[in-house]
Amino acid sequence: MTLEPLDVPPALPHAGRLLVAAPAMTDPNFARTVVFLLDHDEDGTLGVVLNRPSHVPVGAVLPSWDGRTTGADVVFDGGPVAEDSALGLALLPGPVDGPEPDGFRRVAGPYGLVDLDIDPDGAASTLSAVRIFAGYAGWAEGQLADEIARGDWYVVDGGSDDVFASDTADLWHRVLRRQPGDLAFLATPSVDPSLN
Structure with a gap:
């Protein structure tokens, strides 16, 4: 039985x-994942998987960052690309249009990437949340659009409770x-995709 994509207007x-993986997603890198998008432009898309703690x-x-991350103090598996590199995702407190602290590059709203080579003691006073990811998820130009059109992903809004969830299970x-x-009905699919 072939699953038809859900009839939901694509965001x-x-x-x-x-990006929320559709229940029928079988790629082991992305099955049942939630990906936070860091960049999306004409050159492609980059994000990190939020629900794969290692x-x-x-x-x-990163010994200097020990005990300074939000939730579980573990490195998260950010995706299958460049797994030997680390990204620090951070949340700024206060107004979104405020100044950026040193070592912080805004991605969207209060979210940004923190330079993991800066002094974490100084960063801890200016950031309200930090999570560290090994690797990232990446799509070439047009690749993500094709996967969304095929019904592999749903694009939704999220918040800090998603990005820095203490329990990601x-x-x-x-x-x-x-x-x-x-989309809400998909939250409890059968483990047998042919029954969905």
Whole structure:
């Protein structure tokens, strides 16, 4: 049985939005994932998987950041590209249009990338949340648009409760469950995709 894509008007991807894998997504890199988009332009798309914590403590790879991350103090598997590199995703407190602290590059709204080579003590006083990712998810020009059109991904809005969730085990379900209309029904699919 072939699954038809859900009849939901596609939302446009842009930095700060979430990609939620469709239940039929079989790629082991992305099955049941929620991806936070860091960049989306004519050259392609870049994001990090939010719900794949590793068992590697932050202190094992970045000792100076040990104990300074939000939620579980582990490195998250950000995606299958450049898994030997680390990205620091951070949240600024206060007004979105305020000044950016040193070592911070705004991505969307209050979200940005923090330079992991800066002094984490100084950063901790200016950032309200930090999470560290090994690797990232990337799509070439037009690739993500094709995958969305095929029904592999749903593009939705998210918030800091998603991006810096302390418990990510059911993030995929939580994000889908709060969506309007048919998307909410996808939060509890059968484990057998042919029954969905």
